[in-house]
Amino acid sequence: MAARALERPRRLLMAALLLGVPVAAALAAGWASSLAHEDLRDNARAQLALYNANLRAELERHAAVPLALAQDAEVRALLAYPSPAAMDRLNRKLEDIARALDALALYVMDAKGTTVAASNWNDAASFVGENFSYRPYFRMAIDQGEGHHFARGTTSLVPGYYTANRVVAENRTVGAVVLKLGFDRLERAWAPGHEKLLVTDRDGVVFITNMPSWRYHALPRRLPISLPIVPQGSSEGLDVLPWAFGGASDRIALEEDGRLRRYQLSSVAMPGGDWTLHSLTSLDPVTARAWVAGLLAAAAVAMAALTGYAVALRRVALVERIALQEESRAELERRVAAATADLRAAENELTQAVKLAALGQMSAGIAHEINQPLAAMRSFADNAVVLLERGRTDAVRANLAEIAELTDRMAAITRQLKGFARRASGTLGPVSVHAAVIQALALLESKLRRDDITVEVDLPDRPVLVMGEDVRLQQVLVNLIGNAADAMRGCPVRRLRIGLVTADGEALLSAADTGTGIAEADLPRLFAPFFTTKEAGDGLGLGLSISRGIVEDFGGSLTAANRTGKPGHGAVFTLRLKTTEQPA
Template identity: 40%
Template sequence: MPKLPTTDANKPARWRRSLGLLLLVVLGGAAVAYAAWRLSLDLALAQTRDDAQRHLRFVAHELTGALDKYEAVPQVLARHPALAGLLAEPDSKAQQAAVNALLEGVAQDASAAAIFLIDAQGLTLAASNWRDPQTFVGQNYAYRPYFRDAMASGGGHFYARGSTTGTPGYFIAHRLSGPTAGVVVLKVSLDEMEANWARSAGELMLADARGVVFLASRPEWKYRTLQPLSDATRKELHDTQQYGDLPLPALGREPSRAATELRIERIATAAAKLRALVTEQPVQGRGWTLLSFTEIRGAEQIAAGRAWAAALGWVSLLLTLAYLQLRRRRARERLAAQGELRAAYDSLETRIAERTRELQARVDELHRTEQTLRATQDDLVQAGKLAVLGQMAASITHEINQPLAALRALNDNARVFLERGMQADAETNLQSIDSLTQRIAAIVGQLKGFARRDELRVQPVVVVEAFQAAVALVSAEARRQRVRLDCLPVPEGLAVLGQQVRIEQVLVNLLRNGIDASAEKGGGTVTLQAEVDAGQALLRVSDDGPGLSDDVQARLFEPFFTTKRRGDGLGLGLSISASIANALGGSLQGGNRPEGGAQFTLRLPITQSPHGVA
């Protein structure tokens, strides 16, 4: 059954249906990709959070253990009688030297930053760094919280920058029991732990109860605050000199909405802002908080890769469904087409036969047209040759009339000689008559050969023979117009691919044009020469005429274009000559010589001479 033609009214509906399907594919793919990205990112971030929590618990345990091992040192020293003796006799130099030596030895053994003894008024009586220029001896630390807490409750803990040395550390204080009150303090440096954080994976920071970061894996985070501090808090810090006079600016933190249940922040670093997952862990018993910042770029890349995979899966599913639908449609169409094919096959052979007959008729017509064109071209070439002969008729007639007049005179003289019995003179006249008849026969033979109709058959042609034949045909015309023909020596054995008569026809046309052009200036020389260039023979015809103007050169090979007087030429000579050159696989070019006059060059392919090299 033939298909109904598609009307323009159906096109908008098809466009809307196609656009709807395209939107469905795009939106569906985007939804699948987003769901895969969201799920993959949440799973990756949850795994990252769990890993960070385990790491924080380990770090907190390590930190607590590192500080707890120093707790017993101040307690043991508080029972030492030398410390109580110095508190009882603070002006005793001997007691002070003994305690300084004791504290120095214990600090070295315990790897403590410093150990020092403070009396009830906060004045330092002895210290392990008594040898240093910045010794604690003589300094009053009554304002420090660890001193006040130890005096009030027996023990105190405090992290601060040293007010004397500026070196930060963790202070553990214990009150001495007895009649004379005092406090022994041990200072622990956490620099080594901080250095370990900087070398480990992930970013860590430790903040006190007020939110001041005092340990961090990045130096630019240290002594900054998690949130801006209030004026009251800043006053408290100033009174205790916990961080000296540092400005304590807030960290550059920006919340991110990449995950709803997890904290994602952008936090400033020295190079750029770090987009990281934030995890917290309190340090039991000290009021500190450990924070971990884990960069989520890797998790986002994994999620993006899975989103692309889901989108490709969606597209693959759609392509599979489309393929199955297409197969079902093609099966239905194939069943319908088989019926149409059987119906069409019945008429196909008839149509092929009709078309074959039409094509064969066209081929036959083309063959006939080609034969007609070839015949027309041959007739045109033949007409050109006959036109040349017609134009040279006067010169040829003069060339034949001269020997004919001589023949009549010699014949009359021979009869007289025979009547008088002058046998030798009569034989001499007969020999002259024979020479003149041969000359006339040669002229007629050249004319017959030149005018002979022949088909184009390419074969080797000796250039010197073609030159001689062409010169012989135009020599009478040249003498009549007082023009000298100069045939320069031809390279030895030079032969070209062509046809003798047609090459002669081209040369005759060029020589006659050169003779006519030179005659316009009262005579001159027409030169015929041959050269070899890049596997081709260059047959040149040069004259001493006025040359070719730009207008003439533009129409040089145009049929029926001539610069001669009416009746002296049809304007077909150069056109036919160019056609012959192209048919022989060569070309014909014309132009002016630098020294004056025109020059035409016939290019033909070189071949082996049929006579061999002389």
């Protein structure tokens, strides 16, 4: 049964492990990868905007220098009226400014493109006297008033970014002021970042980067970006960056330390120029998130499958256990029923034996009660014969009436004995407490009279009905009254008071004596089977135990206590029984 019940859960478990786990892992990994890519793109764009702002701030910080010098009086004077003294003063001035700006060079050119003053005037590769009219930044400054260009220096061979402004004096163009900047400081600031950064010009040539090996390399022709690259010929002959494109159009693969690593490419055009800022952000976090999500999903599905299988196992085990418990309970109930029946039969036999024992103890008194009427009857009969011979028929009639009364009395005694001795029916029903008390007292009348015990009965005028069985209730009362009589034997005051009160659907029947009371040590075990305080041979110690059992069968209780709370002043036994309004 268990094997068949587990067959379907076992197949579901295998299906979940073989199909559900990989499918869940793939779906979770794909979903996590997509979310991670979106987060990476957003973070890369935000980071790229910061780098772009940083680069623009670096350029704009120096853009005002050549513009201001183009308005300088010394510069205009030198270009309008050249002299060695003016040139020397301007050389030193430019040198101081370039040093303060950390610029590569700061120089002044005349209208023909010849350098007339420079910050590097004292260097071996001085620009003074050199003609740079062919340089794009000079032509742009002369023609448009301002020029920008990135190129490698023809004299110093040091690459830099050139910013030039036209100098106008007396309403004519007299030359230009040029500032050459390097990006070493900016590249050093970029170096600690996690991204690989590079700036390309309009020809796709890298001129600023935190990857030194990429500087002056050309971008690959296949660019996964929408920004236009217009080749101008300056990238011809340059090495191309070692980028491999795979997967999505914005994914770059680079070989690093003998293995391929993937990067997210982000690009942004810089306004006001032909430059493009690029960043490469590692996709390792994306891969890691995808792996983690896949593993978690696989683990969750596997755990759910195993949990379901465990639940199925537990359910099957529970069903089997419940079946075994039901079978065991049925067997136990059968045994308990049989044992209960045996115990009930034994109890009935024991109860009957106790009643017969009580009858045996009362036999002497009963014989006396019967012998007295018999002797009286013999005397009345003898007298009747004599009176009849004398013709006194009225006296004979009176004697015969006395004999009839005595026979009624003897019949009542035997009737009470017969009723007490019969077996109980075992069926509960309404029982009159008044009748039970009167019959019990009648059975014990001779004993009470012989022991000179005064009996006080305080019963309500209206009969009180309780749930019980008349024979067994009489047995309880006979036992309690008999015990009370025995307890008062030899006491100076021998009084038995029987009282009955009702309250809250219950009847409280009490029997209080003036005997020796109950020892404190005996109270806890007073109702225990075979416990007795009488002399050996006077009792079995079963009366109170059986009486309590009978009362509890009625749904009531039987308790014992000393009248004053301590022994020596008599005891009181209280029966608590449920009342009923049904007629007997």
